[in-house]
Amino acid sequence: MMPLIAANSLAEYVLESILWDFPGNGSVAFTIAALVHVVLILTFFGVAPLVFIWLERKVAGRIQDRLGPTRVGGRFGWLQTLADGVKLIQKEDLCPADADRMLFRMSPYLVFVASFGAFIALPFGNGFVVQNLEVGLFFMLALMSLEVLGVVFAGYSSGSKWALFGGMREAAQVVSYEIPMAICALVPVIATGSLNLVEVGHFQAGGMGNWLIFQNPFTFVAFFVYFTVATASVKRAPFDLAEAESELVAGFHTEYSGIRWSYFFMAEYASMFAVSGIAVFLFLGGWYDGFGIIETLDRFVLDNGCGWLGQYTVNVIGLAIFIAKGTSLVFFQMWVRWTLPRLRIDQVMMTCLKYLLPISCTLFLGATVWPLFLHSMTAGQTDIIRAPMGDRAYSPRPAAVQPLHKSHSAPHPAPAAAIIREGSGKEA
Amino acid sequence: MTGHQLLFWVFAAVTCGGAIAVVLTQNVVRMAFWLIVSLGASAGLFFLLNADFVGTAQLLVYVGGTLVLLVFGVMLTASGPFSKMQTRPGELFLAGVVAILLLGLLGSSVCSVEWDRVIAATNSGHQITNQQSLNHGFNRPEEGNTGHPLGMAFLGMRPDRDLVAGNKTLSTGYLLPFEIASVHLLVVLIGAAYLARAKRRVHPNEL
Amino acid sequence: MDPQTLQTTGLTLKWLLTIAWLLPLLGFVVELIGGGWVWGRYSKNAAYLSVMCIVTGFVCSFIALMTWGNATEWSALKDHGATHGTSHAEPSRHASGVDAHGAPKPAAEAAHGHDDHAKPVAKDAAHPAHDDHAKPAAAVHVAADHAHGTPHHAAPKVVFTGIFYRLAQFGSLDISLSYYIDSLTLVMFTMVTFIASCIHIFAIGYMSEELTDNYADHQVHTSHGHLHRPGRFHRFFSFLSLFCFSMLGLVLAGNIFQVFIFWELVGVCSYFLIGFYTERKSASNAANKAFIMNRVGDFGFLIGLMIVWTWFGNFQFGDLPAHGQTQPGLFSMVRGNDGQMKLHVPESGQAEVVFKNQDNHIQTKPNGEQRTIPYWLLVAAGLGVFGGCIGKSAQFPLQTWLPDAMEGPTPVSALVHSATMVAAGVYLVGRFYPMFTPEVLLVIAYIGAITLFLAATIAVVATDIKKVLAYSTISQLGYMMLGLGLGGWAAGLFHLITHAFFKSLMFLASGSVIYGCHHVQEMPQMGGLRRKMPLTAYTMLVGVIAIAGLAIPYVTLPGGEPIAFSGYHSKDAIVATALTYMNLNGHHLLFFLPLAGAGITAFYMFRLWFYTFAGEPRDKEVYERAHESPWVMVGPLVVLSFFAAFCAFGGEKGLLFKLLLDSEPASVPGGYVAQTEYLSQGLLNLKLPSHEAIHAKHDRAGTLALIMAFVGAGCAYLVYGVRWVNAAEIKQQFSGIHRFLVNKWGFDEFYDMLFVKPTHVVAGWCSAIDRVIFDGFLHASAKAAVKVSDWDRQFDETIVDGAVNTVGNWTFAIGRSLSVVQTGRMRNYVMFIAVGLLGIFALLIMFFPN
Amino acid sequence: MDLSSYLLVGAVLFVAGVVCMATKRNGIGVLMGVELVLNGANINFVAFANYTRLGLDGQVISLFVIVLAAAEAAVALAIALSFYNNHLTIDVDQANQLQG
Structure with missing residues (x-):
């Protein structure tokens, strides 16, 4: 039996190092691991928006040539967001008379759960993942797509025209932008052959040149397309039509107040980080620094038998690197928000359907053809199938243990049919 | 528990x-x-x-x-405020009776089957072992993480069947249904767009 | 002649004659295509091609004749010349009896020397010198020589026979394209191709009016005046070519079946050509008449063929190698190579003819019995085949088609009625001669005699120039048949050849006259034309003299030859045969009819010439417009007149007669002796004259015939030349006879009364039966059917429809009541499905509790 | 857990879907019933795939069901919109032109 909330990595650490002689079966260990993860993620989920909202204010202020928060919690206003949060919790939980009360109350939770759930599959570093799903990327995209339902319900149930308009805009926009987003996400997936974000991360070990953004021309373009689309799908400016305060007061959350309102914002900032995290893993090398430091440390830990603690330390460094990258992308989104004006809804839709969708499809096609092109251009020196999928289909190895370093140029040119035959031959 | x-x-x-x-x-x-x-x-x-x-x-x-x-x-x-689409109580009652009977029928059917024997009968003898599947980097379906095997199946290859030792015949997988489903989706997309396209409604007073 | 030479000669002859035969066919095809599509309708190319084909055929035939002569070292001429020359050289000894000739053979002596009919002759004893030293080689069969067997007469009769292509073979029966070449074939080929060449050339001129797309036919009247139609020049020549092909095929044929095929082809070609002016009612009627009357004769032919097939199982004339041994032909089977039939009279029953093989041995069945044919069946077969000849050669009683056939263009008349079609009948009698029994020959002789007299008398009163020639032709054909029937085989065929020359000459001359007079054919409108068209007139005069058989009596050329044209010799031979026959057998008519015919012939022929060419013109208009024909027409006349005059030069010592004599069947020369077996069967007691006997009577017969001819010619001169007696007065005087003759002895009326009217009466009866009985029955049954179907309708409407309607109403009512379930609401259907599912399971649980 | 538990869940979904189809007069509601029925079938497929030795077939088929259900939903919604445009209501009981 495989529990839902248990990771290959952290649960293994718990099992193998701390609790390996713990009385009873593994379910207790898994439960402990799950609880740890829940706490960790909830904490992150709670803390990160605080930081991001503060950051947003500061960035907005700096860009608008002002200071932003300066008082609460010290000189830089560290605790401004926290103070806001306390204020929001204290506020009365209002519900309009015409609202559908049940849906009105449930919608923020739906948004929150969807956004929160996405982090189950997002690795924060080597081993720092709640559930190392083989379809991790797919899972994240799926859960984040649920967010829009909450928004739509919120808009509908508010009993307000502004809210309804906002909700409908949100629905149209997000449903449209999900498509190019998924396609763009598939471009690096073609290069790696895996939807498992941990594997994708491992794939990019060994320097900045191995980052997937530099894998081929299409992934390079795909990164920018992806980032644009991701910005739109988390309804960040200049695509924030759902809460266009100049037209719709506040869009879908016009009628919300207090803690329910803050859920929407926590979800929004979490989603910003989630899509940024996906971008980091798909294009920007995951937890690797790009200069070989992590790899060197890994090698060092392996060679000198530093045990799980050494490994853990290295992983924590990787986690820091990943969070730094993700935060940088979030910062970039903020930067864009305060730089560019908001588009009209027709422009938003046109951008998606007339430009981004064809571009992403072209990139997808190009990425599929690229290995063949490269194969023919280099006279067979490169492999058609050079992804982990082909690699794994060809060379028998334990699936559970991930290699620390993946050789980029593993010469395994055999096509799929030959793979099977040779595999079964070895079996015999 | x-x-x-x-x-x-x-x-x-x-x-x-x-x-x-x-x-x-x-x-x-x-x-x-x-x-x-x-x-x-x-x-x-x-x-x-x-x-x-x-x-x-x-x-x-x-x-x-x-x-x-x-x-x-x-x-x-969304219908107008005055149009009520209430189902008649008789229908509701009938539906409830049918629902209970149907549920009872299905439940009794499920419970009356000895599933262990059925499952044993499905064992074809050509089952890939755990070690084999691990050797090839695939999990068995009952072990989860079926993304890769499913992908291979859609591409026309069945790792859980084809990698069995001594199995000389290759299965065809699901490439054709997959392609058919793809084309079907495309057709549906176009058809739905056609059906739902905006039509100018002609009002009698405009004539 | 060694076998090697024989074989080579045979092959050469075969291919030469085949080329001569097939060239006209090629010409026909090319002309048909070329005239229709390539050259266009109004090109003379068809004529040129046609002439080229036939002239080439003539050249081939002539070369073949020369080849044959060289290969046989002209033995035919030398030997017969030696034999018969003496008899001619000593006319004074004719009366002294045949014994003086000293025929060395006992059988011949017996036959010639004794008038005792009852004297038996042992046939097999007649072959002391039988020699078969020339064995057949490949397709060449050399029969043994005929029964003379003199020591110096060593050359055998040479016959080349073989098969081109075997269509089918059933046992001994070959259905094949084969050939049979002897001197008769060669002579016929040469004659036919030569005369046809002349006629073709003549036709170029005569038919040139057809070279227009607007030919005016003055004899066809439509509502818009005369008929105008496109010319049919190429069609005419292509039919001529096809005709020549058919005739040559008939002559070359090696079996009686093939003969029949080409016989019919000739018939159909004559149909096309006689009906050439198809818009003329008379022409198409004449074509139909010719065709139908020929079919009547062909019916007899078919019966003969069936008898031959049934009893002989063989159609081949000559012996052929088959299956490693020689398959005897019809002639060998009937007569062996000694020329005699072997009769066998069983204890009780009819006489039978025993089959022989080529070595004169008796054929046996596997069970040892002799193979035989009842004698009467052989007679019937002979009569049947001769029936065909009657039709084809226009003999009594089927002669009426020939004068009508003058509706065709004159070159056609010349070709059909001199050298080819009518000659075919005579040729076939000659070719099939060994199969004829004496009874058949007697019938042939009588038919010939009647025909010749009858036609001659009609010719006397005919006024149409071509009709006169037509009756003359019938009459002359009667002479030929008579000659053949009397046993003068060579004499009959001799007359065939000579007649072909002078009759084609006269036809062409008459054509020239018609052409010159712009299609005036009635002699009463002519007269004095010799001044306008002298060449035509004098060439015609040559022909007239030739056919009349005039000669200068008692004046001979240095070689002992009488000064005479061809007709004298040939007719003389026939009359001599007739005289001899009469002396042997009685049957006086067979001599006096041809004798009278000779006089009448001379009369009407000179009448024709005087009427046309002599005296003053009777119709000024015709005379003014008359003119001599162009050279392309007159040239053939000149050529033909030369041959008409001199082709029979030398008479029975001459080249032509000897050539023919070489092919004479073995049974003929020695005469034929009646046998006791025949008599015991009540058969006719007939003797055929031998050569020697005929020679003996020759001078007397010749003198009589010459006298008759002079009388006839003189009468004609008196009546029509100097007009000493007015012809009209004679006509008035004998108006009854005249009318009788003008009505052609009433044959057409007779046939009308005998066949047409009874047919009409019978048809009337049949029609009445049809109307009253059959129609009545049909109407009654139809009414009954209507009645029955009326009942059926009642049944249908009440019971069947009622049942169907009832069922339909029920169904409708049930459906109407059930339609309540069809609510049209989706939700209800879902509920129905669910309830139905539950119901099914309920039933399952109820009936299958486990 | 054993197989029959999952099958019972599937049965409940199926029955709920059927009843939904049979009672809802709103066309979209009927559509939701269809989705429930399909999902009940999907649970059965996946459960069989997991508990028997039939391999991936169940999962593959359930994937096809999901895909085709999406297509079906798209077409059905288009029909519903068209229906609404013509009848100005979404009440499926109004669509009884086929009443016998």
Whole structure:
């Protein structure tokens, strides 16, 4: 039996190092691991928006040539967001008379759960993942797509025209932008052959040149397309039509107040980080620094038998690197928000359907053809199938243990049919 | 009670409760909400059944795509305030009786089958062993993480069948159905766009 | 002649004659295509091609004749010349009896020397010198020589026979394209191709009026005046070519079946050509008449063929190698190579003819019995085949088609009625001669005699120039048949050849006259034309003299030859045969009819010439417009007149007669002796004259015939030349006879009364039966059927329809009541499905509890 | 957990879907019933795939069901919109032109 909330990595650490002689079966260990993860993620989920909202204010202020928060919690206003949060919790939980009360109350939770759930599959570093799903990327995209339902319900149930308009805009926009987003996400997936974000991360070990953004021309373009689309799908400016305060007061959350309102914002900032995290893993090398430091440390830990603690330390460094990258992308989104004006809804839709969708499809096609092109251009020196999928289909190895370093140029040119035959031959 | 059992009961309760709520609710938007709850929980059941890819697909396609469309439809076809679409009590009663009978029939059918024997009968003898599948980098279906095997199956290869020792024949996988489904989706896309396209309605007073 | 030479000669002859035969066919095809599509309708190319084909055929035939002569070292001429020359050289000894000739053979002596009919002759004893030293080689069969067997007479009769292509073979029966070449074939080929060449050339001129797309036919009247139609020049020549092909095929044929095929082809070609002016009612009627009357004769032919097939199982004339041994032909089977039939009279029953093989041995069945044919069946077969000849050669009683056939263009008349079609009948009698029994020969002789007299008398009163020639032709054909029937085989065929020359000459001359007079054919409108068209007139005069058989009596050329044209010799031979026959057998008519015919012939022929060419013109208009024909027409006349005069030069010592004599069947020369077996069967007691006997009577017969001819010619001169007696007065005087003759002895009326009217009466009866009985029955049954179907309708409407309607109403009512379930509401259907599912399971649980 | 538990969940979803189809007069509601029925079938497929030795077939088929259900939903919604445009209501009981 495989529990839902248990990771290959952290649960293994718990099992193998701390609790390996713990009385009873593994379910207790898994439960402990799950609880740890829940706490960790909830904490992150709670803390990160605080930081991001503060950051947003500061960035907005700096860009608008002002200071932003300066008082609460010290000189830089560290605790401004926290103070806001306390204020929001204290506020009365209002519900309009015409609202559908049940849906009105449930919608923020739906948004929150969807956004929160996405982090189950997002690795924060080597081993720092709640559930190392083989379809991790797919899972994240799926859960984040649920967010829009909450928004739509919120808009509908508010009993307000502004809210309804906002909700409908949100629905149209997000449903449209999900498509190019998924396609763009598939471009690096073609290069790696895996939807498992941990594997994708491992794939990019060994320097900045191995980052997937530099894998081929299409992934390079795909990164920018992806980032644009991701910005739109988390309804960040200049695509924030759902809460266009100049037209719709506040869009879908016009009628919300207090803690329910803050859920929407926590979800929004979490989603910003989630899509940024996906971008980091798909294009920007995951937890690797790009200069070989992590790899060197890994090698060092392996060679000198530093045990799980050494490994853990290295992983924590990787986690820091990943969070730094993700935060940088979030910062970039903020930067864009305060730089560019908001588009009209027709422009938003046109951008998606007339430009981004064809571009992403072209990139997808190009990425599929690229290995063949490269194969023919280099006279067979490169492999058609050079992804982990082909690699794994060809060379028998334990699936559970991930290699620390993946050789980029593993010469395994055999096509799929030959793979099977040779595999079964070895079996015999 | 193991974790699996606990999770199963939670998910099963939410699934069934959501479904029943869909039936009992009269407001269409709430029906949609309960449907989301029910389907999402059934995605959880899929995860419990080690079908993580199916569960994810359920979430992405069904919940994230289809239901958004449904909600869209609900909002586009909102009826006027005076038109009540109440079902007659007699019909409701009849439906309830039929539902109970049908449930009893299905439940008794499920319970009267000795599933162990049935499962044993399905053992074809050509089962890939755990070590074999691991050697080839695939998990057995019952072990979850079926993304890769499913992908291979859609590309026309069945690792769980073809990699069995001594098996000389290659299965064809699901390439053809996959392609047919793809074309079907395209056709449906065009057809739906055609059906739902904006038509200028001619009012009698405009003539 | 060694076998090697024989074989080579045979092959050469075969291919030469085949080329001569097939060239006209090629010409026909090319002309048909070329005239229709390539050259266009109004090109003379068809004529040129046609002439080229036939002239080439003539050249081939002539070369073949020369080849044959060289290969046989002209033995035919030398030997016969030696034999018969003496008899001619000593005319004074004719009366002294045949014994003086000293025929060395006992059988011949017996036959010639004794008038005792009852004297038996042992046939097999007649072959002391039988020699078969020339064995057949490949397709060449050399029969043994005929029964003379003199020591110096060593050359055998040479016959080349073989098969081109075997269509089918059933046992001994060959259905094949084969050939049979002897001197008769060669002579016929040469004659036919030569005369046809002349006629073709003549026709170029005569038919030139057809070279227009607007030919005016003055004899066809339509509502818009004369008929105008496109010319049919190429069609005419292509039919001529096809005709020549058919005739040559008939002559070359090696079996009686093939003869029949070409016989019919000739018939159909004559149909086309006689009906050439198809818009003329008379022409198409004449074509139909010719065709139908020929079919009457062909019916007899078919019966003969069936008898031959049934009893002989063989159609081949000559012996052929088959299956490693020689398959005897019809002639060998009937007569062996000694020329005698072997009769066998069983204890009780009819006489039978025993089959022989080529070595004169008796054929036996596998069970040892002799193979035989009843004698009467052989007679019937002979009569049947001769029936065909009657039709084809226009003999009594089927002669009426020939004068009508003058509706065809004159070159056609010349070709059909001199050298080819009518000659075919005579040729076939000659070719099939060994199969004829004496009874058949007697019938042939009588038919010939009657025909010749009858036609001659009609010719006397005919005024149409071509009709006169037509009756003359019938009459002359009667002479030929008579000669053949009397046993003068060579004499009959001799007359065939000579007649072909002078009759074609006269026809062409008459054509020239018609052409010159712009299609005036009636002699009463002519007269004095010799001044306008002298060449035509004098060439015609040559022909007239030739056919009349005039000669200068008692004046001979240095070689002992009488000064005479061809007709004298040939007719002389026939009359001599007739005289001899009469002396042997009685049957006086067979001599006096041809004798009278000779006089009448001279009369009407000179009448024709005087009427046309002599005296003053009777119709000024015709005379003014008359003119001599162009050279392309007159040239053939000149050529033909030369041959008409001199082709029979030398008479029976001459080249032509000897050539023919070489092919004479073995049974003929020695005469034929009646046998006791015949008599015991009540058969006719007939003797055929031998050569020697005929020679003996020759001078007397010749003198009589010459006298008759002079009388006839003189009468004609008196009546029509100097007009000493007015012809009209004679006509008035003998108006009854005249009318009788003008009505052609009433044959057409007779046939009308005998066949047409009874047919009409019978048809009337049949029609009445049809109307009253059959129609009545049909009407009654139809009414009954209507009645029955009326009942059926009642049944249908009440019971069947009622049942169907009832069922339909029930169904409708049930459906109407059930349609309540069809609510049209989707939800209800879902509920129905669910309830139905539950119901099914309920039933399952109820009936299958486990 | 054993197989029959999952099958029972599927049965409940199925029955709920059928009843939904049979009672809802709103066209979209009927559509939701269809989705429930399909999902009940999907649970059965996946459960069989997991508990028997039939391999991936169940999962593959359930994937096809999901895909085709999406297509079906798209077409059905288009029909519903068209229906609404023509009848100005979404009440499926108004669509009884085929009443016998």
